[in-house]
Amino acid sequence: MSTKTSAAPFSFTAEQRGALDGWAKRYPTKVMGLIEALRQVQDWYGEVPLAADGPLAELFGVTRHHIREVVTFYPYFSHEKAGKYRVAVCRNLSCHLAGAGGVIERLEKALGVPEGRATSDGLFSWEAAECLGACDHAPAFAVNDELLGTATPAAVDAALSGCRSGKPPKAAPSIAPAAPKCGDKALLTRGFAEPKLHTLEVYRKFGGYNAWEKARKMAPADITAEVKKSNVRGLGGAGFPVGMKWETVPPKSVRNVPHALVVNADESEPGCFKDRVILERNPHALIEGVQIAARAVDADHCYVFMRGEYAAQKRVVEAAVAEAKAAGLLDRDVLVMQGANAYISGCDTALLETMEGKKAWPRQPPPFPTVVGLNGWPTVVNNVETLMMVAQVLAVGGDAFAAAGVPKSGGTRCFSISGHVERPGVYEFPLGTPFEDLLAAAGGVKGGRKIKAVIPGGTSTPVLTPEEAAGLKLDFDSLRGKGSFLGAGGVIVLDDTVDMVDVLFIIERFLWVESCGQCTPCREGSGWATRILDRMRKGLGAAEDPDNLVRIGENVTGKVICALGDTVGMVAMAMIKKYRADFEKRLGKR
Numbered sequence: 001m002s003t004k005t006s007a008a009p010f011s012f013t014a015e016q017r018g019a020l021d022g023w024a025k026r027y028p029t030k031v032m033g034l035i036e037a038l039r040q041v042q043d044w045y046g047e048v049p050l051a052a053d054g055p056l057a058e059l060f061g062v063t064r065h066h067i068r069e070v071v072t073f074y075p076y077f078s079h080e081k082a083g084k085y086r087v088a089v090c091r092n093l094s095c096h097l098a099g100a101g102g103v104i105e106r107l108e109k110a111l112g113v114p115e116g117r118a119t120s121d122g123l124f125s126w127e128a129a130e131c132l133g134a135c136d137h138a139p140a141f142a143v144n145d146e147l148l149g150t151a152t153p154a155a156v157d158a159a160l161s162g163c164r165s166g167k168p169p170k171a172a173p174s175i176a177p178a179a180p181k182c183g184d185k186a187l188l189t190r191g192f193a194e195p196k197l198h199t200l201e202v203y204r205k206f207g208g209y210n211a212w213e214k215a216r217k218m219a220p221a222d223i224t225a226e227v228k229k230s231n232v233r234g235l236g237g238a239g240f241p242v243g244m245k246w247e248t249v250p251p252k253s254v255r256n257v258p259h260a261l262v263v264n265a266d267e268s269e270p271g272c273f274k275d276r277v278i279l280e281r282n283p284h285a286l287i288e289g290v291q292i293a294a295r296a297v298d299a300d301h302c303y304v305f306m307r308g309e310y311a312a313q314k315r316v317v318e319a320a321v322a323e324a325k326a327a328g329l330l331d332r333d334v335l336v337m338q339g340a341n342a343y344i345s346g347c348d349t350a351l352l353e354t355m356e357g358k359k360a361w362p363r364q365p366p367p368f369p370t371v372v373g374l375n376g377w378p379t380v381v382n383n384v385e386t387l388m389m390v391a392q393v394l395a396v397g398g399d400a401f402a403a404a405g406v407p408k409s410g411g412t413r414c415f416s417i418s419g420h421v422e423r424p425g426v427y428e429f430p431l432g433t434p435f436e437d438l439l440a441a442a443g444g445v446k447g448g449r450k451i452k453a454v455i456p457g458g459t460s461t462p463v464l465t466p467e468e469a470a471g472l473k474l475d476f477d478s479l480r481g482k483g484s485f486l487g488a489g490g491v492i493v494l495d496d497t498v499d500m501v502d503v504l505f506i507i508e509r510f511l512w513v514e515s516c517g518q519c520t521p522c523r524e525g526s527g528w529a530t531r532i533l534d535r536m537r538k539g540l541g542a543a544e545d546p547d548n549l550v551r552i553g554e555n556v557t558g559k560v561i562c563a564l565g566d567t568v569g570m571v572a573m574a575m576i577k578k579y580r581a582d583f584e585k586r587l588g589k590r
Helices: 014-026 030-045 048-059 066-073 094-095 102-111 155-166 201-206 211-215 219-229 242-247 274-281 284-298 309-328 349-353 384-397 398-403 434-442 477-482 498-512 520-538 544-558 563-578 581-585
Strands: 085-090 124-129 140-143 144-150 260-265 300-306 334-336 379-381 412-419 425-430 451-455 491-494
Touching: 014 030, 014 048, 014 066, 030 048, 030 066, 030 334, 030 349, 048 066, 048 155, 085 102, 085 155, 094 102, 094 412, 094 491, 102 124, 102 155, 102 211, 102 425, 124 155, 140 155, 144 155, 201 284, 201 309, 201 379, 211 284, 211 384, 219 284, 219 384, 219 398, 242 284, 242 379, 260 284, 260 349, 260 384, 260 563, 274 284, 274 309, 274 412, 274 425, 284 300, 284 309, 284 379, 284 384, 300 309, 300 349, 379 563, 384 412, 412 434, 425 434, 451 498, 491 581, 498 520, 498 563, 498 581, 520 544, 520 563, 544 563, 544 581, 563 581
Parallel strands: 085 124, 260 300, 260 379, 300 334, 412 491
Antiparallel strands: 085 140, 140 144, 412 425, 451 491
8 A cells, every 4th residue: 555645735935925915905805906916926937826726715715716717717827837928919900910920920930839838948938819909019919918019020039039138128108109190179199299298297287187176176966067068978889978877876875885986998809009008198197087087976996907918008007196196186096907818807897807806707787887886886987088088078178078079979089090001090089070081190091002891999890881981970879870889999991902701700719719608609609600710711611601600690699798799790790791792702612
């Protein structure tokens, strides 16, 4: 009879334990610090070791099963031990159009390992990322969530060389170069030519925090009334009137519990990157908007939930918060949280689940977050740009703000534009501006080619033909009238060289990879659609495949909890209806 010596129990070092304790104490509940603590463990070990589940569960007051459930859900946590430096190349639509496939092939050859596996020296691993929020740098790449710009051969080689020498590159936010001017009605971007607009000193020269000083003297209900008068709508995708959302928060006389305000900075929709740009260039506008909104809804806790890939932007916002706090400008503290690189966390209720240290499974309303949100508290979730615009509303007045847009959609908004345009970037225009004006600001179609299609609000929005885009007004209601959505303002222009089968494959693959798996129609439908489209791309499509894709779409749309699942169907049905010839060209003999 033999005996086995059991392995020594896993333990963190004293220094590591101190860091993890800090996460457990940072927020109102221990488990709110779990995701960020797990990120740190991943960075220490290249994985979250299975043996660490016990100590982590004890520290955060959850089960070991809960720890492993979270680790296996979020993309940030490796399925096998990752390299010290994780190199990510975006493969989504705008980056694909700019040659991401060749970059990925070159990187794989250079490192000599399959995706996700560490090199023999443990230095590197690589991944084809679904979105890095940097379509203006397509094809974009990052090392350890430090966005390093366009993945030219020279840039990638320099990044790898720096890592080998122990000097990994850090992202430098694009706070110096100015976005092209977009007219005299710009609100958020009017100071972008100033290299140091991100500092408190320069921001105040542009009238920064004057709106907050005004709001401090106003009753909360009067702030909300001014916001309602402005017709400002949510600029993260849904377009719901901001003041109306705030009014659904029950007063503390009804629910005497803490209230929360959460900034949704989990910008992960392919084609959308405006929040990244305005955060890094004008962070104090966000902080000012947060203070105004928090006063209006009587929030006790304020959080900025940042997508995991925005490392540099997180540093910029945290520095701005520290400046504002030191200057005595904050009535309420603002804490910056970081996610774990899951697109689904951008859905408001899934975001709250992430903040609570859980899988990002969207909740089925009602109740809505404004009644039962973070930790069961009434919670307002607003997009980055939305809250920046709230500061502008108070600065110029609700009536003046409304006059800058169109009925029911007041003010300006920042549009991300990428794909086949000469100058991809962020451009601010009044809502209701013709699409042609935005396209002209971006330099027109690249190479002077013709437009084949326009995706108006990120890849989750149904495509428009050139005829539908001609004369189109860029506002929420006009896009709905065309059978699509303004979404988060992520415009992707596709020229006449693209094949829509390839385009739809990339979109459906993204939705399949990013599906949280909670709803069966979405989980299975996105996978079926991806496999059919992959077969069609190879010229092996069956005659019934286009109709099967439509049928899948009909069986998913409206039968799921969140918008991701609806997108699986809406995007496919619109693309096949409008570009069926492209799909029929891919039918092979079977």
